[in-house]
Amino acid sequence: MTGGDQDILLDCEAVSCTLATSRGPLALLKDVTFRLGRRTALGIVGESGAGKSMLIKGIMGLTPSDITVAGRIGLDGEDMVAMPEARKRALLGRKVGMVFQNPMTSLNPFVRVGRQIDEASRLHLRLGKAEARARAIALLSQVGIPDPQECYAEYPHRFSGGMKQRIMIATALACEPELLIADEATTALDVTVQKDILDLLQALQGQRRMSMILVTHNLAVVASRTDELLVLYGGRVVEYGPTERVFAAPRHRYTEALLSAVPRMDEPAHTRLRTIPGRPPDPQDRPAGCPFAARCPAAEERCRQEMPGMTLDADGRHGFACFVPVPAPGPGATAARAEATS
Amino acid sequence: MTARSQDIKAQDLEAASALPAPATARLRWPRLKGFEWFAFGFVALLIAAAVLVDVIPGLARPNFPYGDFSQPPEWSLNGLLGTDPLGRSILSRVLHGARTTLGIVAVATAIALAIGMTAGMLAGFYRGPVERAVDLYANTMASLPPILVILALIAVVGNSVLTMMLALGILDIGVYARIAKGGVIAQNDRDYVLAARAMGASDARILAREILPNLVPALTAIVPPLVAGLIITEGSLSFLGYGIPPPAPSWGGMIASSTDLLSRFPLLVVGPILAIVLTVYSLNTIGDSLARRLNDRNRNL
Amino acid sequence: MASDHPYLKAAARRLAAGVPVFLVVTFAATALSSLAPGSAAQLILGENATPEQIASLNAQYGYNLPVIERYLLWLGKLVRGDLGLTLYSQQPVAGLLFDRAAVTFEIAFLAMGLSLLVGVPLAMVTASRPGGAIDKALLAVTSVMLSIPTFVTVVVLGFLFAIVLRWLPATGWVRFAEDPLGNLKSAALPVLCLSVHQAASFYRVSRAEFVSVLQEDYVLVARAKGLPTHTIMLRHAFRAAMPQVLTVMGLSMTYLLGGSFIVESYFAVPGIGWTVLSAVNSHDFPVMQAILSLTVVIFVVVFMLVDLGYALIDPRVEVA
Numbered sequence: 030m031t032g033g034d035q036d037i038l039l040d041c042e043a044v045s046c047t048l049a050t051s052r053g054p055l056a057l058l059k060d061v062t063f064r065l066g067r068r069t070a071l072g073i074v075g076e077s078g079a080g081k082s083m084l085i086k087g088i089m090g091l092t093p094s095d096i097t098v099a100g101r102i103g104l105d106g107e108d109m110v111a112m113p114e115a116r117k118r119a120l121l122g123r124k125v126g127m128v129f130q131n132p133m134t135s136l137n138p139f140v141r142v143g144r145q146i147d148e149a150s151r152l153h154l155r156l157g158k159a160e161a162r163a164r165a166i167a168l169l170s171q172v173g174i175p176d177p178q179e180c181y182a183e184y185p186h187r188f189s190g191g192m193k194q195r196i197m198i199a200t201a202l203a204c205e206p207e208l209l210i211a212d213e214a215t216t217a218l219d220v221t222v223q224k225d226i227l228d229l230l231q232a233l234q235g236q237r238r239m240s241m242i243l244v245t246h247n248l249a250v251v252a253s254r255t256d257e258l259l260v261l262y263g264g265r266v267v268e269y270g271p272t273e274r275v276f277a278a279p280r281h282r283y284t285e286a287l288l289s290a291v292p293r294m295d296e297p298a299h300t301r302l303r304t305i306p307g308r309p310p311d312p313q314d315r316p317a318g319c320p321f322a323a324r325c326p327a328a329e330e331r332c333r334q335e336m337p338g339m340t341l342d343a344d345g346r347h348g349f350a351c352f353v354p355v356p357a358p359g360p361g362a363t364a365a366r367a368e369a370t371s
Numbered sequence: 372m373t374a375r376s377q378d379i380k381a382q383d384l385e386a387a388s389a390l391p392a393p394a395t396a397r398l399r400w401p402r403l404k405g406f407e408w409f410a411f412g413f414v415a416l417l418i419a420a421a422v423l424v425d426v427i428p429g430l431a432r433p434n435f436p437y438g439d440f441s442q443p444p445e446w447s448l449n450g451l452l453g454t455d456p457l458g459r460s461i462l463s464r465v466l467h468g469a470r471t472t473l474g475i476v477a478v479a480t481a482i483a484l485a486i487g488m489t490a491g492m493l494a495g496f497y498r499g500p501v502e503r504a505v506d507l508y509a510n511t512m513a514s515l516p517p518i519l520v521i522l523a524l525i526a527v528v529g530n531s532v533l534t535m536m537l538a539l540g541i542l543d544i545g546v547y548a549r550i551a552k553g554g555v556i557a558q559n560d561r562d563y564v565l566a567a568r569a570m571g572a573s574d575a576r577i578l579a580r581e582i583l584p585n586l587v588p589a590l591t592a593i594v595p596p597l598v599a600g601l602i603i604t605e606g607s608l609s610f611l612g613y614g615i616p617p618p619a620p621s622w623g624g625m626i627a628s629s630t631d632l633l634s635r636f637p638l639l640v641v642g643p644i645l646a647i648v649l650t651v652y653s654l655n656t657i658g659d660s661l662a663r664r665l666n667d668r669n670r671n672l
Numbered sequence: 673m674a675s676d677h678p679y680l681k682a683a684a685r686r687l688a689a690g691v692p693v694f695l696v697v698t699f700a701a702t703a704l705s706s707l708a709p710g711s712a713a714q715l716i717l718g719e720n721a722t723p724e725q726i727a728s729l730n731a732q733y734g735y736n737l738p739v740i741e742r743y744l745l746w747l748g749k750l751v752r753g754d755l756g757l758t759l760y761s762q763q764p765v766a767g768l769l770f771d772r773a774a775v776t777f778e779i780a781f782l783a784m785g786l787s788l789l790v791g792v793p794l795a796m797v798t799a800s801r802p803g804g805a806i807d808k809a810l811l812a813v814t815s816v817m818l819s820i821p822t823f824v825t826v827v828v829l830g831f832l833f834a835i836v837l838r839w840l841p842a843t844g845w846v847r848f849a850e851d852p853l854g855n856l857k858s859a860a861l862p863v864l865c866l867s868v869h870q871a872a873s874f875y876r877v878s879r880a881e882f883v884s885v886l887q888e889d890y891v892l893v894a895r896a897k898g899l900p901t902h903t904i905m906l907r908h909a910f911r912a913a914m915p916q917v918l919t920v921m922g923l924s925m926t927y928l929l930g931g932s933f934i935v936e937s938y939f940a941v942p943g944i945g946w947t948v949l950s951a952v953n954s955h956d957f958p959v960m961q962a963i964l965s966l967t968v969v970i971f972v973v974v975f976m977l978v979d980l981g982y983a984l985i986d987p988r989v990e991v992a
Binding site: 406506507510511513514515516517518519522523524525526527528599603606607610611613623626627630633634637640644647648651652655656 | 690692693696701707708715815816820821822824828830835927930933934938951952960963964968
């Protein structure tokens with residue numbers, strides 16, 4: 030896997046986001062490095078405040094003006110951080126489509142649904158009115174809107190949250206993007222609707238052969254729907270790797286704790302839910318060492334002093350930043366765990 | 372002629388007064404920005420000048436010639452803003468005008484505050500017909516340009532200092548009443564009001580002791596811009612020739628009487644224009660500053 | 673369903689609240705003449721009036737009747753579109769008012785249009801970069817503009833454009849039917865003077881509104897689609913900010929009517945303001961009463977239109 034690899038779509042290298050405050054710079058995200066291959070689904074997991082949304086905003090170049098993004102965010106070989114505003118606008122919506130957390134506020138109530146879907150394709154692909162309309166209606170029916178033609182001409186207030194999120198997905202797909210980012214796209218929806226939307230996203234990713242990033246605080250969401258997993262904690266990447274491997278054999282203590290907090294089907298009913306004691310560190314005073322040290326059962330003195338570097342697996346696909354990792358299990362154990370979580 | 376943007380401010384304040392703080396909370400003494408310092412300073416200076424104008428040593432009398440007519444400003448006390456077409460000191464006339472204007476507006480505001488606050492509190496406390504009457508009055512005044520109301524009165528009873536005070540007074544009663552009403556309604560079922568009631572306190576006592584103190588901040592913040600509006604209205608009427616009768620100096624009247632000579636002596640109008648614009652600006656700035664602090668405080672609760 | 677909607681209900685409520693206001697104002701206007709020291713007829717005719725003159729005036733205008741009776745008579749005539757005759761020229765008040773109102777409305781609408789054209793686009797520019805240098809400068813400039821009374825504006829702009837630059841006529845009015853270009857020229861100074869305050873006020877309100885609309889999620893979505901700033905402003909923010917601008921347009925009607933008194937008297941424009949001033953001088957009660965009534969009607973109608981405007985702008989309202 031080299032930098033110019035044709036199979037790499039998104040290549041983030043040492044990405045940091047710093048907020049300028051009256052008391053000096055505040056690092057919200059530090060040294061985030063990962064790669065996303067084409068046609069691959071990546072899950073980004075972390076508690077609120079871990080820096081998930083900041084990372085996405087940084088990738089999209091949508092950070093507020095008081096936040097500085099440093100590092101390299103390569104999209105198809107072009108660096109999004111260094112590129113001029115106009116070039117970035119030409120990529121957003123075209124190569125990258127995004128679905129946001131709250132469908133109720135993501136659609137402009139004053140603009141017709143159709144307009145909101147085809148404005149990107151008319152801008153980026155220079156489609157004519159009729160072409161864009163035909164494409165938008167096809168998209169609406171693909172995302173499961175019952176009356177796509179009617180929906181196209183309607184204003185958004187007519188639709189429920191789930192329907193609105195489907196419309197938002199159609200909007201994000203208007204230019205056939207190579208990457209679809211879903212930022213907590215189901216968090217605001219009813220539990221019954223959440224699964225439908227996730228299944229839809231997964232299906233679309235397969236059909237359209239695009240890459241996808243699912244951002245979530247909920248491990249269950251990414252379990253069977255992503256190929257790779259990136260775990261963020263306190264503004265840092267603490268573990269990444271193929272989803273199955275991370276699930277089966279987490280190496281970072283935080284990932285392990287997170288996994289054991291997910292209710293599992295193979296445990297007897299009424300088993301007490303495990304939780305992680307303590308709270309994530311305040312970005313105002315993050316410790317010098319590992320951000321998880323204060324809550325970590327295995328923390329040693331040096332965990333508090335210095336930030337552990339990435340340790341890589343034998344094949345280099347699974348990495349974790351921990352001085353006292355969870356011991357790697359034997360082959361038998363891996364299979365058992367993978368079965369239990371799927 | 373009152374700046375109509377005040378209506379919007381008034382709405383904000385109605386909303387703000389709906390979130391009363393405990394009676395102990397006061398507007399904290401703020402850190403002021405440069406232009407706010409200027410505004411408070413200018414108003415303080417103007418009030419001082421208006422009060423002390425008769426005893427300022429060496430200041431010429433406003434209605435007697437002091438030097439040559441229509442002189443440009445020069446570096447002396449009486450000539451600082453020049454002289455008018457009758458040779459009178461413009462500075463002296465501006466300061467005496469300030470006394471007249473501020474005096475009239477102060478009385479008018481006192482009338483409006485006293486009646487408006489009382490009516491508004493009763494309307495908010497007892498609701499029913501009192502509230503409907505207060506709303507009707509406020510709606511009526513809001514639908515007429517202030518100048519038209521006063522002109523209609525002047526057409527019948529003629530213009531005098533007393534007419535002007537009363538006429539300006541009735542303009543703002545509705546605004547004050549609405550703010551007081553909103554504040555009372557928001558407090559009616561607050562714990563401290565219910566507690567006072569449970570202890571058998573009389574309505575009058577509840578209104579005066581429990582509710583009134585919480586209305587003060589919102590009312591304080593709306594006074595400066597409304598006073599500015601009254602100053603503009605009074606100035607407009609004087610400008611049109613329906614203000615307090617001459618020879619009493621007034622800013623609007625001074626501007627009006629200089630307009631014929633404007634092409635030859637444009638500097639004549641500088642003094643009174645500066646006086647009224649700076650006064651209105653300062654009062655609006657003070658009002659904004661108070662309203663912002665009030666909102667900040669409510670947000671922090 | 674349409675009548676259930678909040679905006680339409682608000683419009684209906686506005687009308688319902690307007691009726692008592694109208695009655696109060698018109699009744700007060702009728703009662704006003706009773707406040708006159710001595711009698712109304714005496715006030716109108718002056719010290720030297722003969723008893724015969726007073727009797728004939730009372731016979732024609734009913735100033736000796738009880739207020740209630742006089743008010744009901746006036747209301748009865750109003751229903752038939754009769755506002756009475758002016759005191760001196762004995763013209764029908766309604767016709768006179770119609771002519772004068774046309775002039776005032778022309779000036780008011782031009783001023784509103786000009787202020788919107790200046791204030792709203794500027795707000796769109798600065799709202800996308802709040803706190804920037806232009807933004808700060810404009811906030812300072814507009815807070816001064818809002819502090820300048822109209823009677824100062826007319827003197828300063830009149831001096832500048834009519835005396836120093838000699839671009840525009842200082843006084844007078846040319847009717848549109850006689851000379852359209854001359855009409856615009858004679859309207860220019862009055863319109864400019866009324867626009868100083870209005871443009872600043874439209875700027876302030878729309879800037880604040882745009883700043884808050886730009887915080888909306890759907891604006892972030894629009895940015896994520898790669899839309900350029902001007903498209904986001906025009907397509908996504910503009911309509912959302914309209915209701916607030918509309919409210920200020922409604923409020924500005926009272927300001928513009930009040931401003932017309934100053935502007936029309938200073939530039940000798942025969943509109944409503946000018947008419948009121950001459951009616952005050954001559955104690956022409958029928959004219960004053962008609963103008964007070966007209967003002968209230970304008971106010972109620974304008975705010976009803978504002979409420980209906982909200983309903984038109986907001987797609988969530990379905991106007992059947």
